[in-house]
Amino acid sequence: xxxxxxxPAVVPGHGxxxxxxxxxxxxxxxxxxKELRVRYRGSVLGLAWSYVKPAVQYVVYxxxxxxxxxxxxxxxxxxVYLFSGMIAVNLFSExxxxxxxxVINNADLVKKIYLPxxxxxxxxxxxxxxxxxxxxxxxxxxxxxxxxxxxxxxxxAALAGTVIVLGLATGLGLLFGALNVLYRDVENFVDLLLMVxxxxxxxxxxxxxxxxxxxxxxxxxxLYQLNPVTVAVELYHWAFWFPGAGVGxxxxxxxxxxxxxxxxxxxxxxxxxxxxxxxxxxxxxxxxM
Amino acid sequence: xxxxVEVDDVRMRFLLRHTRSLKELAVYAVRGxxxxxxxxxxxxxSLRIAGGETVALLGLNGSGKSTLLKLISGVMRPTSGSVxxxxxxxxxxxxxxxxxxxxxxxxxxxxxxxxxxxxxxxxRRRFDDIVAFSEIERFIDTEVKHYSSGMFLRLAFSVxxxxxxxxxxVDEILAVGDEPFQAKCLERIRQLQGEGRTLVIVSHDLDxxxxxxxxxxxxxxxxxxxxGDPHEAVxxxxxxx
Numbered sequence: 001x002x003x004x005x006x007x008p009a010v011v012p013g014h015g016x017x018x019x020x021x022x023x024x025x026x027x028x029x030x031x032x033x034k035e036l037r038v039r040y041r042g043s044v045l046g047l048a049w050s051y052v053k054p055a056v057q058y059v060v061y062x063x064x065x066x067x068x069x070x071x072x073x074x075x076x077x078x079x080v081y082l083f084s085g086m087i088a089v090n091l092f093s094e095x096x097x098x099x100x101x102x103v104i105n106n107a108d109l110v111k112k113i114y115l116p117x118x119x120x121x122x123x124x125x126x127x128x129x130x131x132x133x134x135x136x137x138x139x140x141x142x143x144x145x146x147x148x149x150x151x152x153x154x155x156x157a158a159l160a161g162t163v164i165v166l167g168l169a170t171g172l173g174l175l176f177g178a179l180n181v182l183y184r185d186v187e188n189f190v191d192l193l194l195m196v197x198x199x200x201x202x203x204x205x206x207x208x209x210x211x212x213x214x215x216x217x218x219x220x221x222x223l224y225q226l227n228p229v230t231v232a233v234e235l236y237h238w239a240f241w242f243p244g245a246g247v248g249x250x251x252x253x254x255x256x257x258x259x260x261x262x263x264x265x266x267x268x269x270x271x272x273x274x275x276x277x278x279x280x281x282x283x284x285x286x287x288x289m
Numbered sequence: 290x291x292x293x294v295e296v297d298d299v300r301m302r303f304l305l306r307h308t309r310s311l312k313e314l315a316v317y318a319v320r321g322x323x324x325x326x327x328x329x330x331x332x333x334x335s336l337r338i339a340g341g342e343t344v345a346l347l348g349l350n351g352s353g354k355s356t357l358l359k360l361i362s363g364v365m366r367p368t369s370g371s372v373x374x375x376x377x378x379x380x381x382x383x384x385x386x387x388x389x390x391x392x393x394x395x396x397x398x399x400x401x402x403x404x405x406x407x408x409x410x411x412x413r414r415r416f417d418d419i420v421a422f423s424e425i426e427r428f429i430d431t432e433v434k435h436y437s438s439g440m441f442l443r444l445a446f447s448v449x450x451x452x453x454x455x456x457x458x459v460d461e462i463l464a465v466g467d468e469p470f471q472a473k474c475l476e477r478i479r480q481l482q483g484e485g486r487t488l489v490i491v492s493h494d495l496d497x498x499x500x501x502x503x504x505x506x507x508x509x510x511x512x513x514x515x516x517g518d519p520h521e522a523v524x525x526x527x528x529x530x
Contacts (some may be wrong), residue, residue: 009295013363027403034389034400041391112386114363114378115404121432283366286359287303 011022013114017275020116025117027115031123031151037129047134054090054135057081065204072127075206075243077146080139084240085203085233087135090231092165092229093194095128099173100190103181107289117282118275121173125166148244157260161235168228178274178281181288200224201233207253225253228270231263291375293456293487294338294361297458299370301356301511314503330356331367332511338374343488345502347495347522353507354491358458362490372491374399374486376455379405381459389447390434394425397433409437415451422473423447443470450477457481461488495523 021028031097040046062079072078097123103110145163151211207225214221214261223228234256242252253259305326338344346354346475359365361373362380387404388397398419402412418428425436425442433441459478478501482488492498497503498519505522507515515525 007375009292009375011363012361012374012378013366024403024410030400030403034396034405035390037396038389038391109387109404111365112364112383113380113404114408286365 016118018118018281019075021041021118021122028119028123035127041165051133051134054138075246080143080146082239083139084236087139088165088202088236089198089201091128091132092169095125095169097190097194098124100176100180100187103177113284121177124172126185136139139288142242143240146244154243157235158239159234160260161232164267165232167267170272174274176277180279181285197229201230205208205231225259226262228263228266231259235260293340293375294336294375296336299331299334299346299367303330303366305329320462329511331371334513340487341485343482343503345498345505345519346491347505347510347526353511354508355460358460358491362458371525378456379452379454380458384442388433388445391432392428393432394444405453417450419447448456499523
């Protein structure tokens with residue numbers, strides 16, 4: 001008797017990419033759980049830290065920027081404005097930066113056992129999402145205290161913003177995670193890129209300041225506003241800050257809906273590009289580590 | 290009968306140095322990569338392994354055994370030539386790859402089981418067998434970093450042999466634990482053989498290989514030097530052939 005599959009012979013080590021991640025979601029779930037366990041090992045507060053950190057961040061930023069720099073004088077409910085944009089950027093930063101390092105950090109597995117390597121960047125994005133939820137809770141507490149109430153359309157905007165951020169982080173994470181195996185410079189470059197993204201997104205200041213500087217209707221302003229991270233930040237403003245702030249429609253960028261559509265497309269394109277490059281480089285991973 | 294593993298004229302070239310300073314990159318860009326800086330780990334190896342065979346891959350250090358195993362498992366891709374396999378593979382390239390020291394034995398069984406391709410229901414069903422085989426019931430909820438190296442290897446081996454693939458790739462992992470446990474591992478390997486599974490084993494334990502394998506393949510500096518009767522292969526390797 002022989003246990004032999006009558007399946008056709010296949011070339012080993014060539015998977016179906018992200019589709020394989022879906023097929024092996026149980027493993028994905030375990031990898032995510034492992035990350036979370038390892039991060040809070042030996043800590044008494046454990047996952048509670050992911051509530052404490054954003055709460056303190058919320059208060060400190062509000063003190064420094066809202067009160068000391070007095071930005072809350074020109075933007076109503078500045079603390080909600082600030083934090084809603086900030087959590088979008090936080091989600092993107094953590095997901096992208098961890099995904100970039102994920103393949104290298106799992107070198108042991110990559111070198112010894114074949115499994116769909118896309119699992120590692122995707123797991124990093126999930127971990128970032130788990131850390132993101134406590135930030136949403138902190139934000140909602142602040143927003144409700146400031147008079148915000150949930151309604152359907154703004155929440156759909158938040159959902160769209162989240163999808164944009166997650167797609168972009170996954171796509172860029174695949175791309176830079178693969179490149180990082182070949183050139184370890186990449187992770188430093190990504191850190192730099194993230195710093196630029198944080199300060200160039202309208203998180204601390206309103207988009208009108210940028211419009212005043214670049215000129216209303218200029219090409220540069222359009223490019224600025226089509227940056228998917230900027231789109232997500234504005235969608236979050238729309239969802240969590242705008243309904244409670246008692247301001248006119250004009251504080252939101254015009255054609256935000258149109259921008260959201262472009263943002264979704266760009267983030268889908270990022271996933272496609274990331275997957276393509278990842279697959280092309282994957283064959284070299286084991287020898288380059 | 291169709292073959293479980295088909296290796297056709299496979300070459301594998303490794304670069305010896307991976308430094309990439311800006312200057313070196315500039316030189317590469319102008320002159321192309323310097324191939325004298327590379328090493329042929331496998332140089333035109335062809336091999337067929339039929340379903341149900343137990344093949345021992347033998348050879349001195351650096352002969353290309355582990356590289357060949359990694360190519361079959363899909364961890365690496367050949368520089369040229371082709372590798373094809375039929376059926377699910379479990380590559381036990383190294384016991385305990387994928388174990389995390391900060392997780393408990395139980396958590397590691399699930400994680401490693403899933404890495405080796407088992408689904409949740411299968412792991413749950415086999416969990417008790419896995420733990421019983423490893424004989425570390427008392428410590429299963431202890432973090433693996435507190436295990437002795439023997440305990441660690443037992444648990445890792447136990448997970449590996451309870452996966453259910455058609456093709457097993459085994460690299461030097463039979464040197465696990467004390468003598469009674471080794472005997473148990475061998476018995477388990479024999480059971481897998483009896484079930485008609487295909488095994489490809491890399492080992493330096495020539496006596497054990499000549500007893501276990503149905504066929505032996507000897508690699509010599511990346512070339513296939515011999516394929517056939519395991520006893521003859523061992524004689525050849527010991528310079529008695």
